[in-house]
Amino acid sequence: MEFLYTHETLKLEFPLVRPEEAKYVILGVPFDGTTSYKPGTRFGPTLIRQATLNLESYILDYDIDIAELPIADIGDIAIVAGDPRKTADRVRETIEELRRVNPDAIPILLGGEHSQTLGAVEALKPASYVVFDAHLDLRDSYEDNPYNHACVARRIAELGIREALFGIRSGTKEEVEFAKENGISWVHARDYDFDSFIELVKPLPEPVYLSIDIDAFDLSLVPSTGTPEAGGLRFWDVIEAVEWLVENKKVVGVDIMEVGGTELGNVTALTAAKLLFYIIGALAR
């Protein structure tokens, strides 16, 4: 099928199926409009796809070859430059289009700014939002824009969706107060462990949307991201949490956001591509 707002980009490491037959549907959102520090997330989806060429499709510890799974890639959203809300509308409409032809497929977004997660959440209407991020993203508005990437968790909370945030090490006093007043629980990167994840996520209602802002990882793993922060999570900590989540909760959508850089094969893209393979593998286990 043809989607109104997407165009084809680089192929991934493995063969692909049509979206109608897929269980996992990859969608790029190359939006880069509200990042205040390091630009480059517009190249995120392309960089991640290209970095997959370095990886084996066989996942050793799962004994799964993701090349044998029904995966589609519907290309990248044609973004509206400078307008995160209009671009997120296109994300929402594209996922709605997908759901009409294949309601069971799990969309996997590659970004692109975190602001674009809102469009996916609006389309999929999860009961809970589980996010790995260095930032709380609970501002009401930032740089006069309520759809800035620093506000995405706030916009999602306002939809009545329950939230749990992990890997946090940046926020304002106001954001912390908002979280407290609205029952939003979060774990500082310093305090993060597997038990803290299970404790907060276990009681959350289903279905769940999983968002991974790549800046949740330690800076050494993700130097090319919009707003890097030292002191983040380890790769296997996040993988372990993803495994538990997909095994114990119904997950309706996933994203890997804020991947940036200008150099093919950059460290951040390699981290994101490996994460992508593990997420697909874990969903298929």
Ligand SMILES: N=C(N)NCCCCNCCCN
């Ligand atoms: N979700 C995000 N990536 N948020 C980024 C917020 C940027 C805060 N800069 C503060 C700079 C103070 N000089």
Ligand SMILES: [Mn+2]
């Ligand atoms: Mn972040």
Ligand SMILES: [Mn+2]
């Ligand atoms: Mn974020």
